[in-house]
Amino acid sequence: MSEPALILKPGREKSLKRRHPWVYDGAVERILGEPAAGATVAVRSASGDFLAWAAYNPASRIAARVWSWHEAEVVDAALMSRRIDAAIAYRASLPIDSDAKRLIYGEADGLPGVVLDRYADVLVLQLTTAGAEAWRETLLALIAKRLPQCAIYERSDAEVRALEGLPPRVGLLAGRLPEVITIHEAGLKFEVDVVRGHKTGFYLDQRDNRRCVAAFATGRDVLNCFAYTGAFGLHALAAGARSVLSIDSSAEAIAQAQAHVALNGLDAERCEWQVADVFQALRRLRDAGRRFGLIILDPPKFAPTHQMADKAARGYKDINLNAMKLLVPGGWLATFSCSGGVSAELFQKIVAGAAWDAGVRLRLRARLRQAPDHPIDLDYPEGEYLKGLLLERVD
Ligand code: SAH
Numbered sequence: 001m002s003e004p005a006l007i008l009k010p011g012r013e014k015s016l017k018r019r020h021p022w023v024y025d026g027a028v029e030r031i032l033g034e035p036a037a038g039a040t041v042a043v044r045s046a047s048g049d050f051l052a053w054a055a056y057n058p059a060s061r062i063a064a065r066v067w068s069w070h071e072a073e074v075v076d077a078a079l080m081s082r083r084i085d086a087a088i089a090y091r092a093s094l095p096i097d098s099d100a101k102r103l104i105y106g107e108a109d110g111l112p113g114v115v116l117d118r119y120a121d122v123l124v125l126q127l128t129t130a131g132a133e134a135w136r137e138t139l140l141a142l143i144a145k146r147l148p149q150c151a152i153y154e155r156s157d158a159e160v161r162a163l164e165g166l167p168p169r170v171g172l173l174a175g176r177l178p179e180v181i182t183i184h185e186a187g188l189k190f191e192v193d194v195v196r197g198h199k200t201g202f203y204l205d206q207r208d209n210r211r212c213v214a215a216f217a218t219g220r221d222v223l224n225c226f227a228y229t230g231a232f233g234l235h236a237l238a239a240g241a242r243s244v245l246s247i248d249s250s251a252e253a254i255a256q257a258q259a260h261v262a263l264n265g266l267d268a269e270r271c272e273w274q275v276a277d278v279f280q281a282l283r284r285l286r287d288a289g290r291r292f293g294l295i296i297l298d299p300p301k302f303a304p305t306h307q308m309a310d311k312a313a314r315g316y317k318d319i320n321l322n323a324m325k326l327l328v329p330g331g332w333l334a335t336f337s338c339s340g341g342v343s344a345e346l347f348q349k350i351v352a353g354a355a356w357d358a359g360v361r362l363r364l365r366a367r368l369r370q371a372p373d374h375p376i377d378l379d380y381p382e383g384e385y386l387k388g389l390l391l392e393r394v395d
Contacts, residue, residue: 006042006044007032008044012027013045019069027063037059038135039056040053043064052066060129060164077138084104084143090375091103099120100118102118107377107383113133117200117202118150119183119201120184122150122192124194125140127154130166144174150175153194181193186211186235191260198228204371211235220294221245222243226298228298233257237267241294245271246272247273279322282322286325291326291328295327295332299338300338302315305341312339331392340382340385360393362391366390368387369388
């Protein structure tokens with residue numbers, strides 16, 4: 001064995017045999033050779049059996065991420081190219097009513113640490129691991145060749161890069177950015193700021209849920225909490241909501257949401273806006289005697305890791321409890337969690353506890369999740385992060 005390799009402790013090969021693509025540093029018995037961060041290493045069991053080819057990162061708790069399960073497969077530009085093609089072909093097979101979609105979603109597409117989002121003719125590339133970083137030039141060249149009509153902007157500024165020992169990096173990599181990027185989602189237009197917007201610019205993962213929830217907005221007073229640039233509210237307005245109150249702590253986001261109402265020729269008089277902290281705003285709305293027929297709660301990630309689940313649970317309980325108190329009988333609540341550290345099961349328990357304390361009875365009408373361009377691989381449950389409950393007040 002001359003190639004660099006990670007030899008696992010006895011018994012620690014089990015998760016890899018089930019094709020889970022991470023090797024935690026605690027599972028590693030010894031390292032053969034002196035692989036640099038991002039280098040491809042063989043992962044072997046204590047008895048020397050080949051398990052996978054993976055990208056090594058000495059700086060991360062996740063010491064290696066799998067590129068391939070096959071000993072005969074070479075980790076090279078051709079492998080990257082095949083993975084990119086498969087990821088793009090999968091999205092082409094989906095009935096996505098938008099020119100904005102996630103084309104590559106990390107591990108679920110066999111490309112750990114690589115995210116590629118398309119906003120009309122602008123691609124946003126986000127690399128979050130040492131392995132992805134090592135293949136940066138190759139990935140960039142392949143993506144540019146595959147989609148030559150697109151500009152490419154890098155947003156490798158996600159916080160998770162710090163856990164991998166990588167500094168943030170942003171900037172234009174190919175083509176030119178148009179002054180304004182306008183996307184079209186289910187008949188509505190949105191402007192996306194890929195340079196300063198959240199994530200890579202827009203919450204693509206909520207695309208299907210926005211339409212699903214808007215179907216219950218007709219004739220109702222809607223409360224859109226954590227509105228960002230207004231997407232849920234815009235869809236509700238278009239579906240005939242009587243009024244929409246949008247709340248976000250970011251004045252910039254609310255200004256963009258207001259611009260979206262005008263851009264789509266929707267009725268500004270049916271809109272109300274608050275730049276406020278949702279935790280406080282919900283209490284003020286209750287004191288003011290306000291009631292709503294549809295409430296959306298789409299907060300930011302309260303718990304990126306399981307260690308933070310307790311604190312997150314208190315946050316979720318608080319906003320859900322206070323939102324439920326504003327719900328008219330027969331009203332609808334669409335409540336979400338995008339915390340990887342809070343499971344769907346735990347989230348439902350928290351919401352059930354909130355309903356009990358609020359004194360309302362809620363019927364679970366649908367479980368919601370991330371749109372299918374953010375695929376979930378059964379071998380990699382960590383890829384499932386967005387979960388939602390669509391609830392109807394029945395008392
Ligand atoms: N629903 C949106 C995405 C929401 S992202 C969509 O479909 O596009 C979460 C939003 O919550 C961000 O815009 C952020 O500015 C806002 N936010 C974070 N903490 C907040 C708080 N305590 N009160 C109000 N808004 C908050």
